[in-house]
Amino acid sequence: MDTFRSFKDLKDKLFSSELTCVDIVESYIQNIKDNDSCNAFVETFDKSALHQAKIVDQEISEKKYRKLSGMIIAIKDNICYKNHKVSASSLILKDFTSLYSSTAVDRLIKEGAIIIGRLNCDEFAMGSSNENSVYGAVKNPFDKSRVAGGSSGGSAAAVAQGLCIAALGSDTGGSIRQPAAFCGVVGFKPTYSRVSRHGLIAYASSFDQIGPIANNIDDVAIILEVISGVDKQDSTSSSRPVPDYLNYREKKKNSRIAYISECIEHHGIDNEIKNSFLAEMDKFKKKGHTVDPVSFPYLEHLVPAYHVLSTAEASSNLSRFDGVNFGYRSAKQTDLNQSYISSRTEGFGDEVKRRIMLGTFVLSAGYHEAYFTKAQKIRRLIKSKVNEMFDSYDFICTPTTPHTAFKLGDNKTDPTQMYLEDIFTVLANLSGNPAISIPVKNHSSKLPFGFQIMARNFDEEGLLSFSKNNNFKI
Numbered sequence: 001m002d003t004f005r006s007f008k009d010l011k012d013k014l015f016s017s018e019l020t021c022v023d024i025v026e027s028y029i030q031n032i033k034d035n036d037s038c039n040a041f042v043e044t045f046d047k048s049a050l051h052q053a054k055i056v057d058q059e060i061s062e063k064k065y066r067k068l069s070g071m072i073i074a075i076k077d078n079i080c081y082k083n084h085k086v087s088a089s090s091l092i093l094k095d096f097t098s099l100y101s102s103t104a105v106d107r108l109i110k111e112g113a114i115i116i117g118r119l120n121c122d123e124f125a126m127g128s129s130n131e132n133s134v135y136g137a138v139k140n141p142f143d144k145s146r147v148a149g150g151s152s153g154g155s156a157a158a159v160a161q162g163l164c165i166a167a168l169g170s171d172t173g174g175s176i177r178q179p180a181a182f183c184g185v186v187g188f189k190p191t192y193s194r195v196s197r198h199g200l201i202a203y204a205s206s207f208d209q210i211g212p213i214a215n216n217i218d219d220v221a222i223i224l225e226v227i228s229g230v231d232k233q234d235s236t237s238s239s240r241p242v243p244d245y246l247n248y249r250e251k252k253k254n255s256r257i258a259y260i261s262e263c264i265e266h267h268g269i270d271n272e273i274k275n276s277f278l279a280e281m282d283k284f285k286k287k288g289h290t291v292d293p294v295s296f297p298y299l300e301h302l303v304p305a306y307h308v309l310s311t312a313e314a315s316s317n318l319s320r321f322d323g324v325n326f327g328y329r330s331a332k333q334t335d336l337n338q339s340y341i342s343s344r345t346e347g348f349g350d351e352v353k354r355r356i357m358l359g360t361f362v363l364s365a366g367y368h369e370a371y372f373t374k375a376q377k378i379r380r381l382i383k384s385k386v387n388e389m390f391d392s393y394d395f396i397c398t399p400t401t402p403h404t405a406f407k408l409g410d411n412k413t414d415p416t417q418m419y420l421e422d423i424f425t426v427l428a429n430l431s432g433n434p435a436i437s438i439p440v441k442n443h444s445s446k447l448p449f450g451f452q453i454m455a456r457n458f459d460e461e462g463l464l465s466f467s468k469n470n471n472f473k474i
Contacts, residue, residue: 001027003162005215007071007222010165014070015060021053021070021114028072028116032163038139038148040158042077044117045084052114059112067226069112071219074164076155077118078125079210080199081105088201089133090123092321092328092347102199103234104168104210104227111226116164119154123349124318125170125203127151128178128421131412132351139408141183142447146405149179155213156183166214166223170200172207173306174400174425177437177452180213181400184439184448187213188220191457192432193238195224196231202317204310205236207429217468220436221245224460240458248465254288255466257281258393261293263424270403273449276440277399280451284470294389294396296427298382303419305382306426307355308362308375315359323347354415379430386431386454395466396454398424400437404447424452434460436467 001024004010013019029044056069075081078088080098087093105115122132130138130153138153140146141160148157152169156179159167169176171189180187188211195210202208212223225245231237259281264274285291323329323343330342348356362371389396401424411418428435434457437450455463 003031004072004165005162007068007165007219010070010072015065021056021060022050024070024072025049025053025114025116028164032117035161036158036163037144038141038157038161039136040119040138040148040154040161040163041074042087042089042118042120042135042154043085045081045115048084049114049116052109056112056114066110066112067222068108071113072116072165073108073113073223074116074119074155074158074167075105076121076152076167076169078121078170078201079105079168080201081115081118084118086118086201087134088124089121089135090348090352091134092323092343093326094134094328096327098199100199102210103196103231105199107227108223119152119158119167121154122151122175123352124201124314125151125172125175125208126314126351126355128174128418129406129408129411130154130179131408132349134349137408140405140447143405146407146447147182149182149405151175152187152213153179156180156185156187159183159185159213159215166212166219168210168227169213170203171209171211171429172203172310173422173429176211176213177400177425177435177450178421180437181439181450182405182448184442184450185213185215186217186220186439187211187437188224189428189435190224190228190460191238191434193236194228194434194458194460196229196234196237198231198233204313205317206313207306207310217438217464218246221248221464228460238458243461245461245464248461248468254290255394256290256392257284257395257397258292258294258389259397260296260299262296262299263398264293266299266402266423268402268420268423269399270443272443273399273403277397277451280440281397287470292393294393296385296389298378298385299423301378302382302426302430303423305375305378306422306430307358307419308371309379311355311359312363312372313359315356315363318348318352318356321347351415382427383431386427386433390456394455394462398452400424400450400452404443404445404449428454433457434463436463438467
């Protein structure tokens, strides 16, 4: 069976009765088992996927169609699906079966999507390379000696390999967009609160967002439309109405575009990416858009502020994993305190322990004001500056990453260098704005890279429209 690169192609075959949904699901499951050379999948959900496929086939035979009937979607291994295992790629959640589904998964299934399996990720979504996983590293589909990016590396690699039509990832500091850029696919981080976080295993609650990864903008749009909206299970979810994202239209011919000059002049940026980005800005000008370089004076403060705040939240969120109520429990149990210590020491990986300790430190007496409170003030300054930029411009553009995918193992021993991988993406998480990474072309090294576009809060419709109508080479 041919590999489908868009939901439209799959629907054409399915709705014309050339193929059944059961045929398609069986083909995808076999393809995953035979061809997942990147270690993207942790598990396929054979039984439930085929059950859902039979329901879709029955509905199609009765001329009943839902928004996502037959769409093959995989989910990151930190998104809950009732009666299915979820582990956040951590030993401490080994063999844990979720008692409920995330709101995003429920909404996908309600519209006819087939959840084909769960995808490898950095443990508890902490990482930029997908090397921090109990299941082993995810490899880049374009070069198996390189990383797929993180933490949603399995999601990006699975879509790039054609093992699913689309995938859900989560984005805390760039974890959808960075792997999307490294793997040559489209990754979308919605406005904070646009998509419910209910059923997403928390890393940093004021940053985390679920979002789609796909091969094209239309598929991103329809998935985003389905999973967005208010949810009584998540008090932070927005009650704003959800537009018809799939039928987006360009609202006006010309847009005002800013690009951050400090990103383009950053000492770590690859020259080829820089030149390609500037060439793309010139194309925008020729189309009649206003394009200006703007200064963003807080670039070097983004990563430090993010890691102070996110690790503080992580140290609180991960305290629930104690080896008592669920998940991994150490055999070294001389007393209750030793059970806690041994279970967490053995169950958490090095990077997770590092971030928990850092977060506990910045929240501790004597350091709270110096680190956590100061980082909150910096976040406020960053948010105010972004709002000021959007007073004058419709979109803010940067490269998604300073370079193409790096070699497996290159940054693993240097946490500081790994943290700097988020330098262009983390702005959208600190400010809460929606952002998309779009693959533009391949580097001379044959590796893909992407450009990032940010929009005003809740202007996902405008962001999708602009991305769709400006002829990016995807």
